[in-house]
Amino acid sequence: RLPSGELRGDLMRQLRLEAGSGPDEASDPGFEWIKPVGVMEKIVLSTQKGLCSRLVVEEGVAMNAALMENLYVALVCICNKVPVFVVGKPGSSKTLMMQVLASNLQGPQSPSPFWRKFPAVYVFSYQCSPLSTAIGIKHQYEIACNYQKKAQRTMTVLLLDEVGLAEHSPDMPLKVLHGMLVRPKIAVVGL
Numbered sequence: 001r002l003p004s005g006e007l008r009g010d011l012m013r014q015l016r017l018e019a020g021s022g023p024d025e026a027s028d029p030g031f032e033w034i035k036p037v038g039v040m041e042k043i044v045l046s047t048q049k050g051l052c053s054r055l056v057v058e059e060g061v062a063m064n065a066a067l068m069e070n071l072y073v074a075l076v077c078i079c080n081k082v083p084v085f086v087v088g089k090p091g092s093s094k095t096l097m098m099q100v101l102a103s104n105l106q107g108p109q110s111p112s113p114f115w116r117k118f119p120a121v122y123v124f125s126y127q128c129s130p131l132s133t134a135i136g137i138k139h140q141y142e143i144a145c146n147y148q149k150k151a152q153r154t155m156t157v158l159l160l161d162e163v164g165l166a167e168h169s170p171d172m173p174l175k176v177l178h179g180m181l182v183r184p185k186i187a188v189v190g191l
Contacts, residue, residue, distance in 0.1 A: 054112050064093075083181045128162045128163045128166035130166070
């Protein structure tokens with residue numbers, strides 16, 4: 001999540017400029033409708049709200065903008081096996097995001113009929129700490145990959161919880177991530 005409204009606005013301006021631009025911009029007018037100010041933002045916000053409105057959350061959980069953005073980005077990245085690292089202050093709904101996705105994306109057993117047509121999400125957690133090792137992270141990644149090979153209609157996720165704590169390990173365990181993230185066999189989420 002971009003930390004300021006100004007940065008989010010800059011991203012939307014850049015997306016509008018890039019929409020429909022290619023080797024021969026004049027030959028593809030199909031994206032002109034997305035270029036006016038506010039249209040791209042409405043599309044993204046509408047998609048976020050539409051997906052999040054179908055998620056079942058515990059009573060008392062507020063579906064605020066930060067949680068909706070985190071859910072949307074994580075869902076898109078998990079479904080496409082694009083590694084994502086969600087950064088934020090304590091209480092900014094990072095862990096809640098994964099709990100909500102895991103409890104809703106359960107394949108045919110999902111609480112909402114909408115999510116029953118999606119594969120189940122199975123999360124393999126690795127709790128990072130200053131004592132984390134590259135071997136430990138790689139081992140958990142390999143377990144998750146082996147599970148994915150045998151699982152049907154399942155999206156396997158390696159969740160690296162408190163990944164920032166692993167930076168303090170003398171073993172430098174995060175160096176192993178490069179090989180795992182270039183062409184990941186499973187989804188990887190870092191919190």
